[in-house]
């Protein structure tokens with residue numbers, strides 16, 4: 028069954044199916060990368076530079092680059108309280124979100140049946156109504172003569188003159204509410220992947236559903252827990268709208284200070300320094316957290 | 327080669343290397359025009375890779391592919407007269423059945439699209455499903471759409487990559503007949519890839535058995551079954567008893583082999599080795615047994631001193647395992663003709679077979695090649 | 701199983717769902733308030749945060765508050781523009797990431813991921829620092845730049861997911877059926893990725909329309925709808941903002957339910 032080889036085979040060409048000419052990829056990514064480079068990466072350098080300006084400059088007179096590292100010391104000295112509040116409020120809100128979000132995600136994933144998609148849609152739907160309007164609604168719900176306060180007063184959880192609005196409780200409630208969907212979606216994504224039979228099998232082996240939960244469901248959902256807590260904590264720590272609308276002057280968070288320094292006092296050097304500090308703290312905490320959670324390959 | 331017809335598919339020295347792995351090794355193949363050709367081999371042996379190179383979806387590392395005089399080795403897939411039925415069908419989910427089938431015609435600006443599509447849908451009995459989307463059809467119907475979509479272009483070669491792999495056994499059997507019928511009707515060259523030896527034997531005029539990137543043997547189903555050339559083919563296509571022997575030499579039309587104290591004669595055209603050690607092969611249904619001392623209807627040597635170690639009754643036949651004096655267990659399948667009752671385990675038996683049914687293989691090959699994969 | 705065990709089991713089964721639904725209700729309480737307040741007549745009272753009387757006036761006189769409808773228009777304008785640009789750039793980038801190999805791919809991946817993991821206040825203030833240092837005057841275009849920036853990452857991620865899920869056999873089948881590279885792209889690849897692109901555009905628009913923190917820092921004299929609400933909140937919110945909120949909610953529900961109904965219809969057709 029011999030077949031003569033053809034005389035001269037043409038030189039091999041590029042694969043026919045997916046032309047991967049090296050440059051095409053560059054051209055496609057270029058506009059987006061350029062945009063992010065110019066308006067996301069470069070600004071970080073600007074911010075760093077700003078944070079080292081001479082603090083005595085002004086908008087009108089201009090700023091001098093003096094590598095004034097003392098800006099950072101000053102920022103921490105002056106604003107350690109709002110910084111700590113940012114981290115504390117965001118931390119508490121994240122924990123509450125985790126509990127509520129887990130309940131909801133678990134219910135949808137394991138008890139949702141054919142309503143799963145619809146329930147998931149309902150989780151996302153509030154997203155599409157202005158974030159500010161929803162926050163303002165809480166102002167009304169938690170108002171001094173609102174029904175929540177009345178109810179809590181009637182069962183003596185709150186004293187007759189105690190209030191919810193303009194307290195840390197209101198700020199944390201607002202943060203919790205606003206970032207809950209960021210918790211539910213990644214939790215749902217990882218819970219949904221868990222094979223229901225695994226839990227039944229565990230139910231067989233461990234008898235108690237509570238033990239089955241902690242031995243099987245919880246460990247398997249950890250990637251979702253890590254992603255969800257990060258997605259909740261990061262924006263919550265940077266937020267100032269809730270503190271502004273639901274809090275009082277003593278609940279100011281780092282975001283409020285940065286915003287005011289930029290827009291009201293025009294103290295750009297201090298604002299820049301505080302932004303950099305906030306970013307560093309968050310990045311540091313996230314890295315430490317991801318390392319302990321042991322899911323470096325998350326992203 | 328003078329017998330090469332105008333539009334045969336000729337593959338020569340075709341090689342495909344991936345980064346760390348050579349999937350197809352210097353493969354030579356001729357598929358005669360108009361034939362139903364099966365490429366049979368275990369999973370991972372390089373069948374899909376070969377097919378994809380013929381379709382133009384992968385570029386060969388070296389070698390060539392010709393359609394008649396036309397060298398298509400490096401031709402773009404949309405410029406060669408070859409169409410593929412994909413393993414998972416790859417129907418376009420956003421187009422309805424009609425548009426899926428019409429896709430190729432429209433790309434080539436063929437006239438009378440409507441008439442051709444209607445005819446093709448009628449051929450595969452899907453006329454009533456024309457306006458449905460692919461996910462709304464059953465597996466068997468999707469399979470027929472995939473077939474129709476490729477067939478309507480009247481390619482010179484139609485490639486089918488395990489087209490029935492996803493179907494259940496019953497549907498698979500009826501689709502085998504259906505595809506065979508369609509091929510006969512349209513008269514195109516079909517290259518059908520499968521790892522199912524029964525499917526290959528049922529459907530194909532010619533089978534090429536492929537293993538680890540090379541063609542082990544090519545021929546008609548009966549040729550391959552009756553006269554396998556390698557241990558792989560002997561084990562992969564059906565089952566074989568392979569017994570070690572020393573080749574004495576050729577005497578006229580036969581090759582004599584010294585096999586465990588008996589000299590057996592194997593027809594020269596069935597001997598694929600002529601010196602040194604060899605494997606004497608015999609298909610289980612060709613092995614005849616009878617309780618010790620009783621006559622056996624075979625002119626060859628009678629081997630004595632064997633006994634039955636296992637009996638399985640499978641309805642049409644009874645399958646015996648017989649332990650030979652040298653310790654090897656041979657398989658012997660006997661039709662349940664009712665002439666004799668089942669021989670119980672432990673019975674001493676004589677064993678024989680007609681010499682013209684035996685074959686001789688080179689002893690350098692692994693005696694177990696192709697057993698697991700079958 | 702004992703009767704008691706069965707009761708415990710039933711409670712266990714339904715408790716989780718009940719609590720989950722409670723959480724869901726909690727997510728909708730503020731929206732109910734927004735809808736309710738869109739019918740609130742507070743003209744006779746100075747108390748802005750209580751329901752007084754029912755009225756249609758907020759709906760009929762939607763644009764009465766000074767500058768509100770202009771702000772909505774501005775937000776929509778920026779949202780549309782930013783969405784178009786972010787969707788195009790993001791889709792191209794997603795194709796590059798999934799379909800092509802190039803140096804710096806993993807670096808690009810990190811840069812695309814980072815904006816989603818950075819606090820808005822930091823992104824906003826960095827951009828502001830840049831605009832100030834190069835003397836760019838703040839306004840419509842700085843908002844636009846910022847919005848495209850933070851929408852881009854979400855577009856890339858959404859389209860990438862869709863593209864990765866695409867069976868490459870489909871494109872190969874098209875080429876096998878005589879479609880050239882460009883025909884394969886426009887007749888097979890693009891239609892199949894389109895739902896992902898549309899979803900990304902929808903997400904972009906709502907992110908852009910709703911953004912406050914970054915916008916507020918880089919807006920200059922321009923006022924978007926969230927900025928209008930925030931400004932008004934310091935003085936007294938006109939009830940008409942709730943009308944806008946309600947309309948936004950209804951539109952999104954309509955889009956989402958439309959998609960869901962479409963899916964169900966397909967599923968039913970499938971079952972038939």
Ligand SMILES: Nc1ncnc2c1ncn2[C@@H]1O[C@H](COP(=O)(O)OP(=O)(O)O)[C@@H](O)[C@H]1O
Nearest residue numbers: 344345347349368369370371372373374375376
């Ligand atoms: N793109 C690829 N890169 C590396 N190895 C591959 C690739 N495609 C196939 N292979 C390898 O080549 C061998 C043959 O594959 P294939 O042709 O698909 O086998 P078959 O279709 O016979 O099951 C397999 O071992 C497979 O792992």
Ligand SMILES: [Mg+2]
Nearest residue numbers: 370373374488
């Ligand atoms: Mg294969």
